[in-house]
Amino acid sequence: MASIELDRVSKLYGNGNYGVHEVDLTIPDGEFVIFLGPSGCGKSTTLRMIAGLESISSGDLRIGGKSVANVAPRDRNVAVVFQSYALYPHMSVRQNMAFGLKMRGTDAAVIDAKIADAANLLGLQSLLGRKPAALSGGQRQRVALGRAIVREPAAFLLDEPLSNLDAQLRAEMRLELVKLHRRLGRTIVHVTHDQVEAMTMGDRICIMRDGRLVQAGRPLEVYADPVNTFVARFLATPPMNLIPATLQAAPGEGLSVLTDSGAVLAVPARHRNAYGERVGRRVILGVRAEDFHESPDKPDWQKIAVRVVAVEALGAENVLIGQIAGQPTGKDDARPTGDDKPLEIAARLSRYFTAPVGSTVELYIDPLPMHLFDPETELVIARPSLMGATR
Amino acid sequence: MTSMDRNERPAFRRRFGLHFGLIVVCAIVLLPPLWVLRTSFVPEQLSYSNELMPAFTTDNYSALLSGRFGQSYLNSLIVALGSVLLALPFAATTGYAFARFRTGGRWARFAVLATQMLPPVALVLPTFTLFRSLELSNSLTGLIIVYAALNLPFLTWILMGFFEGIPVDLEWAAMTDGATAWGAFWRIVLPVSMPGIAAAGVLGFILAWNEFLFALVLSGPKTATIPVALAALQTSNGVQIAKVSAGVVLAILPLVVASRFIQRFIVQGLTFGSVK
Ligand SMILES: Nc1ncnc2c1ncn2[C@@H]1O[C@H](COP(=O)(O)OP(=O)(O)O)[C@@H](O)[C@H]1O
Numbered sequence: 001m002a003s004i005e006l007d008r009v010s011k012l013y014g015n016g017n018y019g020v021h022e023v024d025l026t027i028p029d030g031e032f033v034i035f036l037g038p039s040g041c042g043k044s045t046t047l048r049m050i051a052g053l054e055s056i057s058s059g060d061l062r063i064g065g066k067s068v069a070n071v072a073p074r075d076r077n078v079a080v081v082f083q084s085y086a087l088y089p090h091m092s093v094r095q096n097m098a099f100g101l102k103m104r105g106t107d108a109a110v111i112d113a114k115i116a117d118a119a120n121l122l123g124l125q126s127l128l129g130r131k132p133a134a135l136s137g138g139q140r141q142r143v144a145l146g147r148a149i150v151r152e153p154a155a156f157l158l159d160e161p162l163s164n165l166d167a168q169l170r171a172e173m174r175l176e177l178v179k180l181h182r183r184l185g186r187t188i189v190h191v192t193h194d195q196v197e198a199m200t201m202g203d204r205i206c207i208m209r210d211g212r213l214v215q216a217g218r219p220l221e222v223y224a225d226p227v228n229t230f231v232a233r234f235l236a237t238p239p240m241n242l243i244p245a246t247l248q249a250a251p252g253e254g255l256s257v258l259t260d261s262g263a264v265l266a267v268p269a270r271h272r273n274a275y276g277e278r279v280g281r282r283v284i285l286g287v288r289a290e291d292f293h294e295s296p297d298k299p300d301w302q303k304i305a306v307r308v309v310a311v312e313a314l315g316a317e318n319v320l321i322g323q324i325a326g327q328p329t330g331k332d333d334a335r336p337t338g339d340d341k342p343l344e345i346a347a348r349l350s351r352y353f354t355a356p357v358g359s360t361v362e363l364y365i366d367p368l369p370m371h372l373f374d375p376e377t378e379l380v381i382a383r384p385s386l387m388g389a390t391r
Numbered sequence: 392m393t394s395m396d397r398n399e400r401p402a403f404r405r406r407f408g409l410h411f412g413l414i415v416v417c418a419i420v421l422l423p424p425l426w427v428l429r430t431s432f433v434p435e436q437l438s439y440s441n442e443l444m445p446a447f448t449t450d451n452y453s454a455l456l457s458g459r460f461g462q463s464y465l466n467s468l469i470v471a472l473g474s475v476l477l478a479l480p481f482a483a484t485t486g487y488a489f490a491r492f493r494t495g496g497r498w499a500r501f502a503v504l505a506t507q508m509l510p511p512v513a514l515v516l517p518t519f520t521l522f523r524s525l526e527l528s529n530s531l532t533g534l535i536i537v538y539a540a541l542n543l544p545f546l547t548w549i550l551m552g553f554f555e556g557i558p559v560d561l562e563w564a565a566m567t568d569g570a571t572a573w574g575a576f577w578r579i580v581l582p583v584s585m586p587g588i589a590a591a592g593v594l595g596f597i598l599a600w601n602e603f604l605f606a607l608v609l610s611g612p613k614t615a616t617i618p619v620a621l622a623a624l625q626t627s628n629g630v631q632i633a634k635v636s637a638g639v640v641l642a643i644l645p646l647v648v649a650s651r652f653i654q655r656f657i658v659q660g661l662t663f664g665s666v667k
C-alpha cells in the first residue's frame with residue numbers, strides 16, 4: 001500500500017527561497033499522477049522530498065499512512081528514475097539492475113529471474129552485458145526504468161524521464177509507461193513540463209507554479225475548467241486566448257462581453273447566473289483556440305471579424321494568428337501581457353483554411369466553453385462546469 | 392590518385408614544417424637529460440669528455456646499487472608509497488565531505504589551502520624537534536607521516552574537485568536503491584572516481600619522491616631517500632658526475648612510468664556515460 005500524502009509540505013532553501021510552498025495533495029495507492037509546470041516550479045524538489053533525498057522544511061509527508069519524516073530513502077520503498085537516468089557508469093546493465101536487489105539481500109537466483117523478466121518487458125535482453133556508456137539515450141532510459149521495476153517498489157517517482165528522448169521515441173515510451181502502470185498497478189508520480197504527456201498519461205494532473213500546487217484534477221477536468229489564467233494558458237498549444245473585456249448587460253435578461261478591441265460576444269444563457277453580479281466590471285475573456293471555427297455549423301456560434309497576421313500550416317490543421325477587428329473601446333488596462341503589442345489571438349482551423357495576410361476574415365466562436373477571469377486575481381470566475389453536461 | 396597527391400602536398404609541407412619546429416624544440420629541452428643519460432654510461436674519468444660516447448660502462452650503476460644508494464631507492468619507494476596510501480583515505484573522505492556537504496564551511500576549505508602556503512622551512516624545525524622527542528626522527532615511519540601530512544591538503548583539494556564533478560543523482564539513485572550514504576560513497580562514488588584517485592595518488596607519490604628538505608633533516612644514513620643520497624654523492628668526494636648521472640636516471644625512472652599513468656587516468660573521462 002503506497003498512498004502518498006503531502007500535508008502542507010514546504011521546502012525552504014538556505015538562500016531564503018521556497019522551492020516548494022505548502023503543497024497539499026493526497027495520491028491514492030495505484031494512481032498515476034502527473035506533476036506539470038514550467039521549469040523551476042518545484043516539481044523535482046517535491047519528488048525528492050517524497051523520495052527522502054531532500055528534507056522537508058515544514059509540513060508532513062505520509063507514505064502508506066505512516067509519516068516518513070524520519071525515514072531514510074532506502075526504507076521508503078520508492079524507486080526514482082532521474083532525468084539524467086543516473087546509471088552507475090562502472091556497472092553493466094545487469095549489475096545496474098541488480099544493485100537495488102543486492103542491497104536488500106535478495107537471493108542471486110531470484111535476482112537473475114527478476115532481471116530476466118524486466119529485460120524481457122523492456123527489450124533489454126541483448127544489452128545486459130553492456131556498460132551505460134555503450135547505450136543510446138533510449139536504451140539508457142529503459143535501463144533506468146528496468147532498474148526501478150526489478151525492485152517492485154510501492155511507488156515509482158519519475159523525474160522527466162522522457163525529456164531526453166527524440167519525439168518519436170518519446171511518443172512510444174509514453175504508451176509503454178501507461179501500459180506498465182496498468183500491468184503493475186503501482187503508484188506512479190511522473191514529473192513533466194510537457195502538456196501532451198500530462199494530458200495523455202495520468203489519472204490526474206497536478207499543476208505547479210512557483211512552488212505552489214495551483215490545481216489538481218483529471219486531465220480533461222483541468223482542461224475544461226482551469227482555476228486561473230496560468231493553468232488556462234499552460235495546458236494547451238496554442239494556449240487559451242485571454243482577451244481583455246468588459247461584461248455588460250444586453251437587451252432582455254442577457255449578458256454580453258465587449259472586448260477592448262470592440263467585438264461583442266453574447267454570454268450563453270447557461271452562464272448568466274454565474275456571471276450576473278459582474279455586470280459592468282472588467283473581465284478577461286478566455287477562449288480556446290479550437291473554439292474558433294470557419295463556418296457557422298451551430299446556431300449559437302457567434303460571428304467575429306479577425307485580421308490575419310499569419311497562418312501557420314501544421315499539416316493536420318492551420319493555426320491562424322490574428323487580431324480581433326472592431327471599434328477599440330480605449331480601455332486596455334486589463335491586458336494580461338502588459339506590453340504595447342496589439343493583442344493577438346490564435347485559432348485552430350482546418351488544414352484547408354487559407355487567407356492572405358492583412359485581410360480580415362469572419363470566424364465563428366463557440367461561446368459555450370468560454371471562461372471569464374478576474375483581471376486582478378487572475379482567478380476564474382466560477383460557473384457551472386460543462387463536464388458531463390449535455391449540450 | 393594524382394589529384395589526391397596534389398591535394399596532399401601543401402598539407403604535407405605544412406606538417407613537415409610543424410614537425411621540424413617541434414623536433415628542434417624537443418631537442419633543446421631533451422638535450423640536458425639525454426646528456427645525463429649518456430654520462431651515466433661513461434666511466435667517471437672520461438665523463439667530462441666532449442666526445443659523444445668515449446667508452447661504455449655500466450659500472451656507475453653497479454657501484455651505486457651495491458652501495459647505500461640501493462637502500463635509499465628502497466627507502467624512497469616505501470616512503471612515497473606509504474605516505475600516499477596513508478593520506479588517500481583521509482583525503483578522499485575529507486574531499487567528499489567538502490564536495491557534498493557544508494562540513495566546516497568556507498573557513499575549513501580555506502584552512503586546507505592555507506597550509507600549502509606556509510614555506511616548508513617554517514615547518515621543518517618544529518617537526519624535527521617534535522619527532523625527536525617522539526623518537527620518530529631518523530625513521531621511515533616518521534617520513535611517511537610527514538609526507539602524508541604534506542600531501543593531505545593537496546590531495547584533499549584535488550579529490551574535492553573530482554567528487555564535485557560526479558552527479559549527485561548517482562548517489563541519490565544508490566540511496567533510493569537501498570544504500571546508506573556511506574554505502575553510496577563506497578560502492579558508487581569511489582569506484583566511479585577511481586581514475587581521479589589514482590591520478591591524485593600518482594601526483595602525491597611524485598611529491599614525496601622528490602622531497603628533499605624534510606628528508607635531509609629527518610633522515611639518517613640508513614633512512615636517506617634518493618634526493619638526500621644524490622646530494623651526498625655531490626659532496627663526499629668532489630662531484631662524481633657519472634655516478635650522480637646514474638643516480639638521476641634511476642631517480643627519474645619511476646616518474647616516467649608514473650606520468651604515463653597520469654595521462655591515462657586523466658584522459659579517461661570521469662563519469663563515462665552515467666548521465667546522458
Ligand atoms: N539546492 C538548492 N538551493 C537553492 N535553491 C534551489 C535548490 N534546488 C532547487 N532550488 C530552487 O527551487 C526551485 C524549484 O526547483 P526544482 O524543484 O528543481 O524545479 P523543477 O524541477 O520544477 O524545474 C527553483 O527555483 C530552484 O532554483
Ligand SMILES: [Mg+2]
Pocket residue numbers: 040043044045
Ligand atoms: Mg526538475
